[in-house]
Amino acid sequence: MVAPGKELTRAMNTELLSISELAKFSRVSRTALIHYDKAGLVKPIARGDNNYRHYSDGHIALVNLVRTLQHLGMSLKDITFVVQHRTPDSILKLFKEQIVNIDRDIVSLTNARKLMENMINVIGGIAAIDESKIYLEQLPAEHIFLGPDNDYSNGRTLNAALLDFYNWCKIYDSNMNLNYSAWGTFSADRLKRGDWVWPDKFYFNNPDGPDIKPEGLYATGYARGNYGDTDDLYRRLMAFIEQHKLKLIGPSFETYPLNEISVMDPSNYLIRASILVEQG
Numbered sequence: 001m002v003a004p005g006k007e008l009t010r011a012m013n014t015e016l017l018s019i020s021e022l023a024k025f026s027r028v029s030r031t032a033l034i035h036y037d038k039a040g041l042v043k044p045i046a047r048g049d050n051n052y053r054h055y056s057d058g059h060i061a062l063v064n065l066v067r068t069l070q071h072l073g074m075s076l077k078d079i080t081f082v083v084q085h086r087t088p089d090s091i092l093k094l095f096k097e098q099i100v101n102i103d104r105d106i107v108s109l110t111n112a113r114k115l116m117e118n119m120i121n122v123i124g125g126i127a128a129i130d131e132s133k134i135y136l137e138q139l140p141a142e143h144i145f146l147g148p149d150n151d152y153s154n155g156r157t158l159n160a161a162l163l164d165f166y167n168w169c170k171i172y173d174s175n176m177n178l179n180y181s182a183w184g185t186f187s188a189d190r191l192k193r194g195d196w197v198w199p200d201k202f203y204f205n206n207p208d209g210p211d212i213k214p215e216g217l218y219a220t221g222y223a224r225g226n227y228g229d230t231d232d233l234y235r236r237l238m239a240f241i242e243q244h245k246l247k248l249i250g251p252s253f254e255t256y257p258l259n260e261i262s263v264m265d266p267s268n269y270l271i272r273a274s275i276l277v278e279q280g
């Protein structure tokens with residue numbers, strides 16, 4: 001433990017602390033301490049002739065408890081009840097309950113961080129691209145979460161297939177983070193037939209996913225447009241593959257690096273499609 005500084009040592013060796021000293025050592029404002037006093041939460045041990053509040057050094061721990069519980073989302077009313085009725089058993093029970101809540105929040109915040117890191121990588125990765133070009137690039141393997149084959153039978157729509165995917169994800173793992181954007185994949189056979197309207201499968205670009213987007217050589221192109229406006233992009237990609245005598249082994253992976261999260265106009269979303277190929 002780091003030894004207290006001279007000022008802290010001086011104050012804690014005196015009989016009482018002023019409200020300013022308590023504010024400094026407990027890292028809350030004087031206004032907050034006055035509010036705690038009026039709420040009956042942290043009462044001064046004495047008042048001087050000038051009505052100034054004075055506290056014991058034990059109030060530092062009490063204020064730290066109040067501040068911690070506030071940060072955990074408890075109301076001052078509930079904290080006041082806890083403080084005014086505290087016993088070893090009640091505090092032990094409260095702390096155990098709060099640890100459960102903290103662990104739940106850690107999971108939620110960790111998922112939120114991963115989602116934002118994913119979006120940073122996706123959006124940041126397009127800064128230097130030329131949307132008019134087709135790129136041939138060696139890409140590493142990536143973890144994804146890949147859904148089952150989409151069912152378009154009996155007139156079922158793309159939206160119905162997407163809802164199936166989300167429902168399937170919840171059945172697969174009831175705690176799955178569904179905040180990742182859902183993208184589509186097309187098989188090599190579909191691409192060769194020029195059938196790239198509705199994807200074979202949906203996937204999440206989830207770094208904790210159990211499936212793998214394979215490492216390999218990809219032909220990658222970009223286009224502007226709303227969801228599904230990919231016909232011209234795939235035609236350009238297929239022409240590039242033929243021109244450079246590449247072997248299409250598929251599948252393709254679509255992403256939308258710029259979508260409703262970062263762009264106001266849906267017609268200006270940025271579409272990215274990558275097709276797995278081999279040198280001919």
